[in-house]
Amino acid sequence: MRSKGQAAVLILIVFATLMAGCTIDTLGLGEAILKVLTPKAGSWAGTTSQNKSVTYTVGEGGTQIEPGMRVGFFCQESWGTVSGYYVCNISIPIEGNKFDYDGSSINVGGTFGSTSTCTGTFSLAGNTGYPYYLTFSASGTWNTTWQSAAAKNSIENIQAEGDGIYLEQKHGDSVIKMVVHLNK
Secondary structure (H helix, E strand, C coil), X not given: CCCHHHHHHHHHHHHHHHHXXXXXXXXXXCCEEEEECCCCCEEEEEEECCCCEEEEEECHHHCEECCCXXXXXXXXXXXXXXXXXXXXXXXXXXXXXXXXXXXXXXXXXXXXXXXXXXXXEEEEEEECCCCCCXXXXXXXXXXXXXXXXXXXXXXXXXXXXXXXXXXXXXXXXXXXXXXXXXXX
């Protein structure tokens, strides 16, 4: 049986752990073991609340969203509609089980609920550009799941061949075989 003091300490540990983005496993003995949730590296995909696609890649070690996160959007304005996507071309750090990017025209953030699921929100504002410069804004939620491990590109075989170089370059599950001849 725990004392009130032990129970209060356990409650504080649980609260601090959840705020830090960790999960808790409780053993039958009541001992709390803390584990940091690390998302799987590779391709992630899902949809927004507007039924538009969201795609991104989690880097090796699960510490960042790689450049190229793509968020689809739709908005209805008094002057018409806008449908498109935003691409974030910088890496976004994952801290604990969360990431957040606050850019000049988009805010996007997510929370990994497990190593293979993530939920988040986005909001963006922009204009249509020349010649009309009509302003628009969109916001919503999104859900993604892990799809596959990141494809690793590598040179599998390299050798001299006549006056050129023979290469086999692996791209995920595909291989490109080529002979490269350089101008003299």
